[in-house]
Each structure stands twice: as structure tokens, then as C-alpha cells.
């Protein structure tokens with residue numbers, strides 16, 4: 001199962017993202033910027049004492065927007081060492097923002113149940129474009145489920161085209177979830 005075409009298949013590959021970030025100055029947000037999703041984020045992720053994980057953060061300004069909005073601990077991971085170094089430099093004076101190089105398919109350095117919310121904007125989509133997409137997406141979703149607390153929330157922003165591939169994986173990996181349609185995007189809100 002692969003969602004990608006020959007031109008998008010590289011979205012599942014580390015070398016593609018490292019090359020891209022080495023040659024592209026950010027910030028760039030896929031799909032939506034923080035202000036347009038903020039009402040939904042505030043609704044499902046209340047501000048008080050929330051530890052939030054953003055998977056596949058890229059050079060997006062989304063997490064900066066969350067901190068400006070009052071969130072106090074936003075941990076960001078990405079498989080690209082190039083973008084993580086750039087973001088660590090950019091935000092060294094913002095202790096609320098942490099950037100860690102990590103593969104979402106293996107987040108073993110995070111303890112089980114250590115995040116209140118996981119936000120994914122475009123990362124599951126990228127993995128679905130690559131080789132072995134079903135296996136990689138399943139590993140990613142299992143890790144998301146592991147690091148979330150009970151009653152944690154998974155906010156998944158993806159293009160509508162990938163719904164038919166994503167739904168069976170979500171049903172397989174998570175016990176209960178509700179679905180929200182937002183403009184031309186799907187937001188999967190997972191309640192563990």
C-alpha cells in the first residue's frame with residue numbers, strides 16, 4: 001500500500017527531508033498555520049499543565065504559535081537532523097520549545113504515557129507516501145498511542161485523499177476515536 005506517486009514517494013525518506021531543509025529557508029507550514037487551527041487546539045488541548053508532542057515538526061512555526069498562545073511545554077521531534085539543528089538554534093531562547101532528532105516509529109526515549117497530546121500535521125501523510133507505508137504507519141501510530149497518557153488526544157491533520165488509507169490504520173491502532181472534518185482536512189481526535 002503506498003499513497004505516494006513516483007514524485008511524492010521520497011516524502012517517506014530521510015535523505016529527501018535533509019536535502020530539502022538544507023536548501024530551503026523556513027518557516028513553512030504544511031496545510032494550515034497555527035492561527036487557523038488554534039480554536040480546535042484550544043478546545044481539545046486545554047492550556048493548563050499540558051505536555052505536548054509535535055511529531056515531524058519540520059521548520060513549521062506551529063509550535064511557536066502554541067507557545068505564544070500560552071502552552072508551556074511543546075516537545076518537537078523530526079527525523080531530519082538538518083531541521084532539528086536549525087530549530088534548536090532558532091529557539092534557544094524559548095525554553096518552552098524543545099527540539100529532538102527522532103524517528104516517530106521508535107520514540108523509545110519517551111516514557112509510556114508521558115504526553116497529554118500528540119499533534120501530527122503532514123507526518124503520517126509523508127510516511128504513507130513512502131515504501132512499506134502500511135508497516136511504517138502502523139509502527140508510528142503504535143508509538144503515538146504508547147507515549148499518550150490515558151485520555152490523551154491525538155490531533156491528526158492530513159489531506160482528505162489519504163482518509164481511505166488512514167481510517168483502517170486508526171481503527172487498528174486505537175480503541176476509541178471521534179472524527180472531525182475541518183475545511184478540506186481531516187482532524188482525527190483520538191480518545192485513548
Ligand SMILES: C[S@@+](CC[C@H](N)C(=O)[O-])C[C@H]1O[C@@H](n2cnc3c(N)ncnc32)[C@H](O)[C@@H]1O
Nearest residue numbers: 017029030056057058060078079103104121122
Ligand atoms: C509534510 S512535512 C510536515 C512538517 C510540519 N509538521 C508542518 O506541518 O509543516 C513532514 C515532516 O515529517 C518528517 N518526517 C518524515 N518521516 C519521519 C519519521 N519517520 N520520523 C520523524 N519525522 C519524520 C519530515 O522530516 C518532515 O519534516
